Amino acid sequence: KNQVEQSPQxxxxxxxxxxxxxxxxxxxxxxxxxxxxxxTGRGPVSLTIMTFxxxxxxxxxxxxxxDADTKQSSLHITASQLSDSASYICVASADxxxxxxxxxxxxxxxxx
Amino acid sequence: SQTxxxxxxxxxxxxxxxxxxxxxxxxxxxxxxxxYRQAAGRGLQLLFYSVGIGQISSEVPQxxxxxxxxxxxxxxxxxxxxxxDSGFYLCAWSVKGAGPYSNQxxxxxxxxxxxxx
Numbered sequence: 001k002n003q004v005e006q007s008p009q010x011x012x013x014x015x016x017x018x019x020x021x022x023x024x025x026x027x028x029x030x031x032x033x034x035x036x037x038x039x040t041g042r043g044p045v046s047l048t049i050m051t052f053x054x055x056x057x058x059x060x061x062x063x064x065x066x067d068a069d070t071k072q073s074s075l076h077i078t079a080s081q082l083s084d085s086a087s088y089i090c091v092a093s094a095d096x097x098x099x100x101x102x103x104x105x106x107x108x109x110x111x112x
Numbered sequence: 113s114q115t116x117x118x119x120x121x122x123x124x125x126x127x128x129x130x131x132x133x134x135x136x137x138x139x140x141x142x143x144x145x146x147x148y149r150q151a152a153g154r155g156l157q158l159l160f161y162s163v164g165i166g167q168i169s170s171e172v173p174q175x176x177x178x179x180x181x182x183x184x185x186x187x188x189x190x191x192x193x194x195x196x197d198s199g200f201y202l203c204a205w206s207v208k209g210a211g212p213y214s215n216q217x218x219x220x221x222x223x224x225x226x227x228x229x
Contacts, residue, residue, distance in 0.1 A: 004155065032215050043202050043220030044156075051215060089155070099171070102155030 003027045004092050006103035013080055013110055021106045023073040023090030033073050034091040035064050038105065044089055047075070080110045114139035118203050118221035126229050131176075131190040133224050135203030138184065143205040145186040146218065147178055150200040162186060163208075198228045 003026045013019045025033070032051050036044035048057045048064040050073070056065045061078045077084055087105040094101075115138045125131060137143055147159040158171045160178035168178050175194050179187045186203055204218040 034217070041223070041225075043204070043222050045220070046217040049215060049217055100156075100158060102157070104153060104155045 003101040004090055004103035006088075006090050006106050008106060009104075010107040011109070013108065015080060015082060015110050015112050017080055019077050019080060019108065021075045021077075021088050021090075021108070023075070023092075023103055025071050025073070025090070025092035025101065027092040027094040027101050029094055030068060030071070031093045033064075033066050034093070035062070035073075035075050036089040036091065037062075038087045038089055040086070047088075077108070080108075082110050082112065084108060085110045114205075114219065116203060116205055116219055116221040118201075118224055120224060121222065122225045122227075124227045124229060125193050127195055128192050131188070131193050131197070131226070133188040133201055133203075133226075135186040135188075135221060136184055137186075137205045140205070140207065141183060142208060143184065144208060145180060146204040146206075147186065147188050148202040148204065148220075150202060150223075156202065160188070193228050195228050198226055200225055 005024045007022045011019060030052050032049055034049045035047040037047055038044040047059050047062050050057050050066045052068040063076045066073045075088055087107050089105045090103040092101045118135050145162045148156040149159055150156045160168055160170055162168050162180045165180055165183055176190050200223050202220050202223045204220045206216045206218045
């Protein structure tokens with residue numbers, strides 16, 4: 001069973017609009033939660049890394065939140081641009097010697 | 113600045129043939145190195161990681177092997193490819209932290225698309 005579940009599986013939004021992606025994880029003990037952006041045919045690029053003590057972290061128009069009690073994270077994209085079209089991957093890590101658990105990703109398509 | 117190179121970008125191989133994918137990192141020393149496989153619609157699966165020259169840890173039993181002959185070179189190999197080896201292979205590096213899965217970000221190459229016929 002996958003320990004990281006992402007929703008929705010895919011999302012279509014209009015350019016300029018905001019959207020929020022969800023990630024639920026079950027890894028324990030928990031170390032950190034990462035969000036990556038992966039363009040088609042390219043490798044993932046790190047957006048944010050949050051430890052269990054952090055609630056929010058921003059990277060430009062991307063804002064990630066973390067609730068370690070409910071084991072939920074979200075990634076909010078503000079004022080979407082065409083270049084935001086990509087797959088967004090949530091990754092949960094169990095303690096510093098633990099293993100990464102990758103979600104299957106949310107495919108975001110931004111249309112003009 | 114640091115860069116990571118993977119080649120080839122795409123590869124088509126017959127079943128039973130050997131495989132060698134290469135990954136090199138520039139601009140850093142003594143990195144942690146990783147090989148992942150990404151299947152369509154599924155999350156990345158960690159195949160191997162390395163914390164130093166000649167030190168390889170395997171995460172899942174499989175038809176593949178990895179080697180690290182130099183500090184910034186990581187090679188993924190197979191003696192005989194299977195149809196199930198098809199996929200998108202990604203190499204990544206990170207700086208040393210508290211362990212191989214530290215809080216440091218991973219930096220990925222652009223991958224190799226491997227198709228087995």
